[in-house]
Amino acid sequence: MSSQRLGVLAIYLGNSRLEELSYFQRLSKEGNKIGVQVEVFSPVDVESGNTVRSLTYDHGLRKWIRRRTTMPPVIYDRCRYKAAANYRMLKAFRNRHSKLIFLSRPLANKWAMHQILSESESIRPYLPATVRFSTVQNLVKTLKRHKLIYAKPKNGTGGRGILRIEQLDSDLYLLQGRNEQRTIIAPYKATEKQLMVKLHALKLSSDYVVQQGIRVTLKDGRVHDYRLLIQKNGRGEWEVTGCAGRIGPHRSITSNLHGGGSAVSQTKLLSNRFSSSSKIEAIKKEMNSFAHTLAEFLENKFGKLVELGLDIAIDPSGHVWLLEVNPKPSREVFHKIGESSTYQKAVSRPLEYAMWMLNQSSKNAEERKAERPES
Ligand SMILES: Nc1ncnc2c1ncn2[C@@H]1O[C@H](COP(=O)(O)OP(=O)(O)O)[C@@H](O)[C@H]1O
Ligand SMILES: [Mg+2]
Structure with a gap:
């Protein structure tokens, strides 16, 4: 019972x-x-x-x-x-x-989150340059600076409404993306002038953020990233439960599983890009230590949290980039790649942490009772 x-x-x-x-x-x-x-x-x-x-x-x-x-x-x-x-x-x-x-509290939208995380010197190097959308002209300036950008709605989820724009040549651009219903929109190759007309028609608002795009296209043209799950354990401490790779379907600029992405093991996907096993180990270690830094920072800012799902991109040089923080992450990705013990842990940790929290609060209550002077 x-x-x-x-x-x-x-x-x-x-x-x-x-x-x-x-x-x-x-x-x-x-x-x-x-x-x-x-x-x-x-x-x-x-x-x-x-x-x-x-x-x-x-x-x-x-x-x-x-x-x-x-x-x-x-x-x-x-x-x-x-x-x-x-x-x-x-x-x-x-x-x-x-x-x-x-067990957790609401966090912030993509833009507010970026601003909060930028306050931390140890987190800043992991954040792609991000600005709020203001005008099409400014967006194009950002695009020329980074050669590749992602524009995404600050409250979006599951890859909805995300655009990817790449500068291919001095006056040649490629616009790709998904609409609000998550349907893939037809890729559009254009000159700067044509691109600006198109962007005006899309009527982006300040609800969008414009972010430096990380080069995550694999040899076969599909994009990829990683989903890392960090959770509190039964001792009330943060622990990385697991990390899995995600590969977007052909013609997609997002890797979200609900947008048709497929899940692969982290090691397998890293080996696809990096041949040195020591490099792969170093990247994994950095992802994990970054996850701890981030979780502790956010907990200081927002109050007690139970788990976070981090969307992480690794660029061709092996640099770790944070794309998004998910406060209510799903854990299906571990089931999909057949890591059943990771999946099992991902499910049981919130329960164990809840028990730890209950114990703590009854201990605290007892302590308060003991401290009360006899009447
Ligand atoms: N700056 C970026 N560079 C490269 N890929 C990105 C970038 N931002 C988003 N993506 C791709 O789009 C997906 C969805 O973006 P994300 O910021 O996680 O929003 P959502 O809330 O819709 O999941 C990511 O998982 C990744 O595949
Ligand atoms: Mg995401």
């Missing part, structure tokens, strides 16, 4: 099905093994007072069962906001239940 309870916050998709149910099912299975009951709900399932209509997975019946429970003491927030209304709903939940233990 489970003795501890973990609340998982999720959002209903259009058809009243909760997102990520297969992950939660696995979470629930791992939870059972270590005595944690996983209870999934959305803020709309909270009834008056402290009652929640939450879902628990019945492993015997192999289905989710809805029950009325009290509010669980620890919350693992897995809501992907998508719409502003969801964001407001989550914020209201956090405010109303601020006494609960939250």
Whole structure:
């Protein structure tokens, strides 16, 4: 019988099905093994007072069962906001239940994140030059400086609305990308003048960031990057759980798995580009130590966090670049490359950390009680 309870916050998709149910099912299975009951709900399932209509997975019946429970003491927030209304709903939940233990907190959009990370001297060398979109003229200036740029919406996810522009020759440019629905747009070769007309028509706003593009095209023309997962363990310490490579489909400028990308092992992908094994080891080591620096920095800025998924690009010289920080990362990539023990760890660590957090808070409460003078 489970003795501890973990609340998982999720959002209903259009058809009243909760997102990520297969992950939660696995979470629930791992939870059972270590005595944690996983209870999934959305803020709309909270009834008056402290009652929640939450879902628990019945492993015997192999289905989710809805029950009325009290509010669980620890919350693992897995809501992907998508719409502003969801964001407001989550914020209201956090405010109303601020006494609960939250495993993580909301971070910042791509632009705010860039500005915050730029404050750190040890992180700055890992950040591609990034500016906020202002005018088409300025974008072209940035493009001429770096020869390759990515323009992306600051609140975008999954590779939606991302453009890649490359200067091929003194007056020849290549524009590629995906629209807001993530459909690949037809590649467009153009002179500077034609490019500017096209960019005006795209009506980019200051909701876009313009970023130095990292050269990540493999010999076969596909792009690649890496997804690193760093998590808190059962001792409350950061640990890199794993890192996997992702290769975008042909004609795609993004590698996101939901955009058709495929997953490969980190070592395999690094070996594709670098022949020296000591170089490969050095890059891996740098990725890991950078992940620790970043996680500690963000935790100082935002408060306690449980996990981060980092999108990392390695350029042809072996330089490590941070493309994006994902505060609610998926872990499917490890399952896809057949690293089942990494996947297992990726699922069980948030549970172990939740237990550690609960223990800490009850220890603290006891200490406070002991310190109180006798009346
Ligand atoms: N500066 C860049 N240089 C090279 N590739 C990039 C760059 N920025 C983004 N990409 C590609 O686009 C993908 C999506 O970009 P990302 O910033 O992670 O936004 P999203 O939130 O849509 O995942 C990355 O995984 C990578 O494949
Ligand atoms: Mg990303």
